[in-house]
Amino acid sequence: MVCSCLSTQRFAALAGASGSAAFGSAQVGELESLKAVCNKPQNNALRTLIDNVFIYTADTRDTVYPKGWLLVHGKHIEALGEDGEQPGNFDQRIDGQGKLMLPGLINPHWHESFVAPNAESPDDTHLEATAYSNGGDIQALGSMFGFISTVGDKLTLEEGLAIARWSMWTQLRSGTTALGDVGSANKADAMALAAIDLGMRLRVSRWGSDIMLEAHKSTPTIIADTELQTADWLSLIETWDNHSSGLVGAMPSVMGAFGSSDKQLEALASIAQQYQVPYATHLAPLKNERAEVERVFGRSPIARFDAMGLLTDKLLAVHTAYASEDEYQRLIETGVNICHSPAHYGMLGEATISETGQIGRFLKDGVWVSSSTDGDISFIGGMCEAMRGAHLGHNEAQNCNTACPPTLALKTASLYAAKALGWEQQIGSIEVGKQADLVLVNNDDYRYKLSGHPLRTFIVTGSSLDVDSVMVAGDLVVKAGRSTRFDEHELFEDYLKAVASARKRIGGPA
Numbered sequence: 001m002v003c004s005c006l007s008t009q010r011f012a013a014l015a016g017a018s019g020s021a022a023f024g025s026a027q028v029g030e031l032e033s034l035k036a037v038c039n040k041p042q043n044n045a046l047r048t049l050i051d052n053v054f055i056y057t058a059d060t061r062d063t064v065y066p067k068g069w070l071l072v073h074g075k076h077i078e079a080l081g082e083d084g085e086q087p088g089n090f091d092q093r094i095d096g097q098g099k100l101m102l103p104g105l106i107n108p109h110w111h112e113s114f115v116a117p118n119a120e121s122p123d124d125t126h127l128e129a130t131a132y133s134n135g136g137d138i139q140a141l142g143s144m145f146g147f148i149s150t151v152g153d154k155l156t157l158e159e160g161l162a163i164a165r166w167s168m169w170t171q172l173r174s175g176t177t178a179l180g181d182v183g184s185a186n187k188a189d190a191m192a193l194a195a196i197d198l199g200m201r202l203r204v205s206r207w208g209s210d211i212m213l214e215a216h217k218s219t220p221t222i223i224a225d226t227e228l229q230t231a232d233w234l235s236l237i238e239t240w241d242n243h244s245s246g247l248v249g250a251m252p253s254v255m256g257a258f259g260s261s262d263k264q265l266e267a268l269a270s271i272a273q274q275y276q277v278p279y280a281t282h283l284a285p286l287k288n289e290r291a292e293v294e295r296v297f298g299r300s301p302i303a304r305f306d307a308m309g310l311l312t313d314k315l316l317a318v319h320t321a322y323a324s325e326d327e328y329q330r331l332i333e334t335g336v337n338i339c340h341s342p343a344h345y346g347m348l349g350e351a352t353i354s355e356t357g358q359i360g361r362f363l364k365d366g367v368w369v370s371s372s373t374d375g376d377i378s379f380i381g382g383m384c385e386a387m388r389g390a391h392l393g394h395n396e397a398q399n400c401n402t403a404c405p406p407t408l409a410l411k412t413a414s415l416y417a418a419k420a421l422g423w424e425q426q427i428g429s430i431e432v433g434k435q436a437d438l439v440l441v442n443n444d445d446y447r448y449k450l451s452g453h454p455l456r457t458f459i460v461t462g463s464s465l466d467v468d469s470v471m472v473a474g475d476l477v478v479k480a481g482r483s484t485r486f487d488e489h490e491l492f493e494d495y496l497k498a499v500a501s502a503r504k505r506i507g508g509p510a
Contacts (some may be wrong), residue, residue, distance in 0.1 A: 104177030111375025160190025167364025174382025
């Protein structure tokens with residue numbers, strides 16, 4: 001590899017042969033010292049001028065600079081403007097060659113799941129209705145999500161790091177500069193270290209899921225130790241929140257209202273209040289969920305969260321399409337951050353956008369709805385594809401081409417997503433004072449020749465592969481489609497070795 005902050009042998013020694021989920025105090029201390037190796041100081045005095053670019057700022061005014069330039073000083077944006085106004089005082093110049101410049105794309109709802117086996121066939125013979133289809137099979141989903149929450153326990157840190165580096169690279173390569181982990185089949189420590197190695201941002205999580213609801217059973221079935229999962233949240237926050245790298249923060253999460261006991265939700269509310277961290281869940285995502293949750297708990301999913309004090313502006317609520325009218329107003333009143341994954345629903349058989357039209361209604365009512373990719377066992381697209389789903393999907397569902405125009409679709413993948421992760425003061429738009437998280441997109445082929453709106457052309461006809469370069473906090477981490485830190489082939493080879501080893505002992509849901 002071109003660069004690796006920590007040797008695989010060192011990680012193997014840290015993780016231990018058993019692949020235990022928890023680290024002892026000595027190991028945590030060692031992790032801290034190892035992480036410090038990753039935090040190499042940057043030359044923050046460098047002034048870099050990037051000019052000859054078409055800038056979409058994604059600020060609240062939708063400012064556009066068709067012939068723009070931008071000055072980066074260290075990690076931050078110092079100035080930007082139109083051609084002819086460039087400053088003469090800079091250390092290096094980058095010719096943008098007319099490319100589109102967008103703010104770093106932010107994927108606030110993602111699950112690292114690349115350790116799972118891929119059973120796809122090339123002729124669709126593997127296809128059958130998923131547990132998300134037809135309103136959702138709540139019992140099957142509860143069992144599956146409960147199992148996913150244990151997978152990280154079965155990985156060594158070395159395996160987790162190799163898997164996370166590859167899966168997170170697929171997002172960084174596609175222009176995603178910040179990820180929000182809403183529960184993954186990996187170790188939180190491995191994912192955080194992978195983010196630092198790659199040079200991207202991450203809100204890292206521990207997925208809480210301590211119960212499942214079985215059909216025709218009036219009480220929840222306990223499937224995990226609530227106190228152990230709570231302890232993991234505390235360790236996660238103490239180790240990774242506001243990390244000195246400037247790249248990593250914490251975001252505890254629960255799978256959803258049908259996967260958490262009252263005790264677990266109470267613990268989440270207490271921790272979030274004490275530490276003032278964002279937290280996440282899938283809230284009212286499926287038509288069949290309400291009846292099952294009300295049958296067991298006597299309250300709807302949203303009402304359960306409200307009763308626990310969890311409806312706040314620090315909550316990231318994903319796929320929230322099945323709220324009653326009173327609940328809809330309550331979500332707006334409390335400032336909950338609504339997120340959706342518009343390009344993924346068709347893959348799973350969900351009707352999240354079209355059935356209720358509620359997420360489009362949030363957008364119409366001025367709510368800062370964010371877009372995301374969700375997660376899967378292989379690359380399913382980046383934020384370009386998510387923006388396309390938002391732009392086309394909401395326009396169709398709302399029967400109006402102004403429901404989600406291109407500039408709004410961009411903000412769902414940048415400014416609004418930054419707010420959802422609690423980082424809107426640092427990133428999310430191209431503005432003076434914010435950190436220089438930037439994406440350059442190739443726009444020099446036939447698709448753009450007659451375009452008067454290159455962002456629209458990129459969203460409608462482009463793909464993640466069109467991303468040319470990516471900058472995070474002033475550091476160019478992708479250049480001409482290649483990592484400046486790693487060799488992509490070696491990253492993939494390490495991934496293949498890790499999954500081959502890990503899959504032998506992971507098993508599957510009961």
